[in-house]
Amino acid sequence: MTIPIEALRQKKSTPYEHQPDRYPDFQDELAELERAGEIVVQKIDGDYLEVPTKFGRPKRIQKGHLWHHKSCGQCGHIPGYSTSIFWVMRKLGYDYDDPKDQTSCTAWNYYASATSNAAAQAAVAVRNFAAAYETGYFPLIHCGTSYGHYKEVRNELLHHPELRADVRKVMDKLGKPLVLPEEIVHYSEWFYAMRHEIAAKQVVDMSNVAVTVHPACHYYKLVEGDAIYDPDVYGGQRTAVVTGLAQTLGAEVREYSTWFDCCGFGFRHILVQRDFTRSFATLRKIERMKEEADPDVVLTHDTGCVTTLDKSQFAAQAHDRNVGVAVLSEAQFAALAMGAHPYKVCQLHWHSANYKPMLEKMGIDHEKAWAEFQSDLKRLENGEKRYLEWDDMD
């Protein structure tokens, strides 16, 4: 008998095949609790696209009529991130609700072991879901941490009647139902699902742009089963969001070895060991990417990842390390591809690492764009307008 290497290779080369009902499906539990009258399930009620998930169950992504659950960090540190999401959605002609009564999910402190308890966490999540449900718009979560956390909360609520009872008491006091949406959807899943519609409106050629992708831990390492994995992207072995969009827009996605690593944010670390965060982000992530892939831009899909990878580079630059690469969310990248203004929409001036070489590779005249932006600021300064509006963006 020969060494069975060939048989092993043959076994491993068998094509991806989804086995229906192979893994537990939370949809069954949602439906059961709904039938029992314990919870309200907000259903997808508009046009939707189906995308493949890690454990095979098709996930339905509603295209429009979406309730935007925004991200604290995006709004506070990188406002062009959320603006790009809204801008793309408007350009594609999908309506949405930008609510005023959404709260923070409080998960950052939760994951940093700094605050809260299970009932409080779940009640915050359900209150936000109820707020969406009351508008009739389907929730879309901007923040990777909120997204991962809400999926954990869903898991806890489905399996612990005592937790449901605690949360129900809170919701009764608020006069709101105990609602869970049929799917918990991250904005990057929407961008992935809509990538062909986005590409159809593309006006900037991205074929000259090399990107590396940092997948956000809280997107695919928490409750991993219903994150998007596509056999056509990395052979279904890594999450397909971000990469699938970048490829569809014609960019060259380059590989690097530390893709699995955290960006350095680490929740606890950014709060109490910030030097560790800065070192990790630059030495383990950015330098590896530069050495192994030399990208024009790093694309990622979460608040903490964009800020950490972007805003850590200054410290390493001061020590002449091999850093210095633009960091964007894929929403900003898609917006740029569709012709969004780099300052008025994508607000790249909030970013720290030098993004101008990237814009030049895209053929975008950043000096002209900056002049346009300054001109708009003058209008604000002289009182002509109080703030820029969507009509000012084009």
Next chain:
Amino acid sequence: MAFDTVVVIGGGPGGLRAARGIAELGSPVVLLEQDERLGGTPIRENYAGLTPHATPAEPLMNEMAEAVTSNPNADVRLGTRPTALSGEPGAFTLTVAGPDGESQVECGAIVVATGFQHFDPGRETQMYGYYEFDDVIALQDLEAMLKVHEVVRPSNGEPPKQICFVQCVGSRDRHIGNEYCSKVCCGVASKEAIEVRQMLPDCKVFIFYIDMRMYGYWENEIYWTAQEKHHVQYVKGVITEVLPKGDGLIVRGEDTTMGRPMELPMDMVVLSVGMEPSAGTRDAARVLGIRPNRFGFVDAVKAPLDPVATSKEGIYACGAALGPADLEDTVSSAANAAMHAVGVVRGQSRAGAGGRQPGGPGVPGPGAGRRPARGARGDRRGGRAQVAADAGDRR
């Protein structure tokens, strides 16, 4: 009408043991095996040695098969599987599909010995890059190498200098629905670790574990031997990922004893994959109408003291068809199931719940239950006489 034949489904260790027992007790047995060869998973997956003593698997399985095929009471049908069942305990008609098409077997009882399959570390679950990296293999892949006495890295054919086992892959994992311990992986990994050390004395061998579950005598026979005699290094810690590094691999995780993250270069990583119900077990449950448990194994409805009874009277299950089991448990439960099945066909069975109507010989009447009714006692006497007659026939 009652039938004296027992059908055993599955020709692995459990099925062979059950069939042998039934035949040796003098009852006709039909053994159905879907493969073209008897021996089950140890043969199909090229096991080298059986745990715990690393006794060569193939000769042992051949011996078990021979004990069945040489018995005139046994009718072995290869390439055959059940497709439908009708009738009632004592008088089943089992439709089977084989090389010559469909046929029907009349039988009084059935033993399900359809076993398990190795957890697929998977294209879906994507555990530890099994499908990404040539040098990430599973326990059974290493078994196949050990069988030919040549352990090499699949990527380059060179012997590994550093190799590790990752325990609990596909077991004790709520996310994928396998909340159970697969029982044997700790022992099998330790046995394989010893074999690697014997074959490649310069190769360092690590086992990363949550906790080692070395049942009974395995503690002394394998666990301490692996450490003290063969210097296998056990590290308490969970591996989070396997990544490429140069032409080798990096395993990353947490050393929970030391309370710190760790990264170690490896030439090969062996995933200690757990047990899942085989396709045959799932099919048998569906075809026979017996209740599976929530993991897909056959539900042992009267466990723990009657661990082979299924939800349908007259049908028994054994070994890894019931859940994770080592070989000793498998053959023990197989013998147990064989005893029950022979009891049914000889009218000795105490009927369980189910309220069957009175039938022919061997079918208990109303009221049969924990305490045998008069009719049942009569049946039992008849059964004993039958045993004696059968024994006389054999002589």
